[in-house]
Amino acid sequence: MVQMMGAKQTLYDSFAEVAKAVAHGYRLQLLEHLAQGDRAVEDLANRTGITVANASQHLQHLYRAGLVTVRREGTRRIYRLNSGVVELLAALRSVAEAHHAGSQQVIRAYFAARDSLEPVSHDELMARLAEGSVTLIDVRPADEFQQGHLAGARNVPLAEIEAAVARLDPEIEIVAYCRGPRCVLSFDAIERLRARGFKARRLAEGYPEWKAAGLPTGQSDIASIP
Amino acid sequence: MVQMMGAKQTLYDSFAEVAKAVAHGYRLQLLEHLAQGDRAVEDLANRTGITVANASQHLQHLYRAGLVTVRREGTRRIYRLNSGVVELLAALRSVAEAHHAGSQQVIRAYFAARDSLEPVSHDELMARLAEGSVTLIDVRPADEFQQGHLAGARNVPLAEIEAAVARLDPEIEIVAYCRGPRCVLSFDAIERLRARGFKARRLAEGYPEWKAAGLPTGQSDIASIP
DNA sequence: CCATGATTCAATTGAACTATTGATTAGTGA
DNA sequence: TCACTAATCAATAGTTCAATTGAATCATGG
Numbered sequence: 001m002v003q004m005m006g007a008k009q010t011l012y013d014s015f016a017e018v019a020k021a022v023a024h025g026y027r028l029q030l031l032e033h034l035a036q037g038d039r040a041v042e043d044l045a046n047r048t049g050i051t052v053a054n055a056s057q058h059l060q061h062l063y064r065a066g067l068v069t070v071r072r073e074g075t076r077r078i079y080r081l082n083s084g085v086v087e088l089l090a091a092l093r094s095v096a097e098a099h100h101a102g103s104q105q106v107i108r109a110y111f112a113a114r115d116s117l118e119p120v121s122h123d124e125l126m127a128r129l130a131e132g133s134v135t136l137i138d139v140r141p142a143d144e145f146q147q148g149h150l151a152g153a154r155n156v157p158l159a160e161i162e163a164a165v166a167r168l169d170p171e172i173e174i175v176a177y178c179r180g181p182r183c184v185l186s187f188d189a190i191e192r193l194r195a196r197g198f199k200a201r202r203l204a205e206g207y208p209e210w211k212a213a214g215l216p217t218g219q220s221d222i223a224s225i226p
Numbered sequence: 227m228v229q230m231m232g233a234k235q236t237l238y239d240s241f242a243e244v245a246k247a248v249a250h251g252y253r254l255q256l257l258e259h260l261a262q263g264d265r266a267v268e269d270l271a272n273r274t275g276i277t278v279a280n281a282s283q284h285l286q287h288l289y290r291a292g293l294v295t296v297r298r299e300g301t302r303r304i305y306r307l308n309s310g311v312v313e314l315l316a317a318l319r320s321v322a323e324a325h326h327a328g329s330q331q332v333i334r335a336y337f338a339a340r341d342s343l344e345p346v347s348h349d350e351l352m353a354r355l356a357e358g359s360v361t362l363i364d365v366r367p368a369d370e371f372q373q374g375h376l377a378g379a380r381n382v383p384l385a386e387i388e389a390a391v392a393r394l395d396p397e398i399e400i401v402a403y404c405r406g407p408r409c410v411l412s413f414d415a416i417e418r419l420r421a422r423g424f425k426a427r428r429l430a431e432g433y434p435e436w437k438a439a440g441l442p443t444g445q446s447d448i449a450s451i452p
Numbered sequence: 453c454c455a456t457g458a459t460t461c462a463a464t465t466g467a468a469c470t471a472t473t474g475a476t477t478a479g480t481g482a
Numbered sequence: 483t484c485a486c487t488a489a490t491c492a493a494t495a496g497t498t499c500a501a502t503t504g505a506a507t508c509a510t511g512g
Contacts, residue, residue, distance in 0.1 A: 012251040014329040018322040023245035025238040066325030075479045075488050082325045088317040095310040096244040099292030103240040301458050301509050
C-alpha cells in the first residue's frame with residue numbers, strides 16, 4: 001500500500017476508509033441505535049454499554065467517514081445517521097447472513113427455534129393494514145417509538161406486553177416489529193403473544209428499513225431527545 | 227470489546243468481520259476485478275500490481291469473510307465473487323460519494339472535468355438498444371469481454387479505439403461502458419471519440435452492476451481463464 | 453517419480469487500531 | 483463568576499493487522 005498511489009489506488013483507499021468505519025462491533029451497534037433516531041453521546045453510551053469517552057471516539061470515527069453528522073443542542077452533541085447508511089448496513093447483513101460462517105453460526109445459536117415464525121414482508125403488511133385485518137405493534141421502548149414509527153402502529157414496549165395483552169383483540173392477527181431484522185425484541189414479543197393464544201407474526205425488518213424504503217411513518221410530538 | 231459477549235455483541239462482531247474484509251484498498255481492487263469474472267491468484271496479482279503472496283493472503287481473507295469462493299482448476303485456484311457482494315460495494319460507493327470528504331476530493335481531482343459527460347442510465351440504454359439507435363461498445367480488454375458482457379455490445383478495447391474508429395458509423399450515437407462507475411477506461415474512450423467528432427456518452431455503471439441487476443448479458447465461448 | 457509452476461504457509465518487522473485513564477474544553481444556570 | 487454537566491482530547495499500553503521473505507505444498511506433465 002506504500003506505493004506511487006495512482007488515481008485508482010487512492011480512490012479505493014478512500015472507499016476503504018468508509019468501510020473501516022463500519023468494521024467494528026461497537027460502531028455497528030451505535031449505527032443501529034442511530035437508525036432509530038437522533039441520539040446524544042451519553043445516551044448512546046448508556047444504550048450500548050460502552051464508556052462515554054470510548055463512544056465519543058467511535059462516533060468521531062463515524063463522523064470522519066461520513067456516516068453521521070453532528071449538531072449541538074445546548075451542552076450535548078446530537079448525532080444523526082446520514083442517508084444511504086441503512087442501505088449499506090442492509091447489504092452488509094445480507095452478505096454476512098448468506099455467506100459468512102461465523103454470522104450464520106451466531107444466528108443459528110440465537111435465532112434457531114425462532115426462525116419458524118415466518119415473517120411478514122413490507123408489501124404484505126401494507127396490504128393487510130389497508131384492509132384493516134391486523135393489529136400492528138411496535139415493541140421498542142416508548143422513547144424510540146416517539147421519535148418515529150410505522151404509520152398505524154401502536155406502542156407496546158416489550159416490558160409491558162403482559163399487561164397490554166388484555167387490551168388486544170384475540171380475534172385479530174398481530175404483527176410486531178422493532179429495531180431491525182435481527183433485533184430480539186419482536187422475537188420475544190411473538191413468543192409471549194403466542195403463548196397466550198394470540199395469532200402473532202413478526203415483520204421481517206424493523207423501523208429503519210421501513211423508513212428507508214420510503215413507506216409511511218408517524219412521529220409523536222413529544223420532546224424528541226430524552 | 228472484551229466483555230461478556232451477549233448475543234447482540236457477537237452478532238455485531240460477526241458482521242464487523244465481513245466489513246473488515248472490504249476495509250482495505252487492495253481487497254476492494256481484487257473484488258472489482260473478480261466482479262468482471264472468475265480469476266486465478268496470479269492473474270489477480272498481475273492485474274492489481276501486488277505480489278502473489280500478498281494477493282493470496284488477501285484472497286484468503288475475503289474467503290474467510292464469505293465474500294468469495296474458490297475452486298481448483300489444475301494447479302491454480304480460481305476465485306469467484308459471491309452473490310450480493312456487488313450490491314454491497316455499490317452501497318459502500320454510494321455512501322462514500324455522498325458523504326465522505328476524502329472520496330469526494332479524489333473524485334473531484336480525477337473525474338472533475340469528466341463529469342460533464344452526462345451518463346446514460348440502465349433504463350435509457352435498454353430503450354435505445356431496443357430501438358437500435360445506439361452503438362454499444364465495451365472498452366475493457368478482450369479477455370474480460372469474453373468472460374461476459376452486456377447483450378448487444380461490441381468489444382473495442384481502449385488500446386485499439388483509434389483503429390476501430392474507422393469502422394464506426396459517425397451518424398449513430400455511441401455508448402461506452404467498462405468495469406464500473408469509477409473505472410477510467412470509458413471516460414477515456416468518450417473523450418477520444420468526442421475528439422474525433424463522434425457523439426458519445428458513458429453508461430453510468432459497468433458490467434458487474436448491469437449483470438447484478440439481472441439485465442441481459444452475453445458471453446463468448448472462448449476458454450474462460452486466460 | 454522428478455521437475456515445474458501455482459499457490460500457500462510461517463515467521464518477522466513495523467505500522468495501525470482500540471480501550472483506558474485523567475485532564476481539558478465548552479456550554480448552562482445559579 | 484462558579485459549580486456542574488457533556489463531551490472531547492492526549493497519552494499510553496496492549497493488541498491486531500499488513501507486507502516481505504523464504505520455505506513448503508500440491509497437482510501436472512514429461
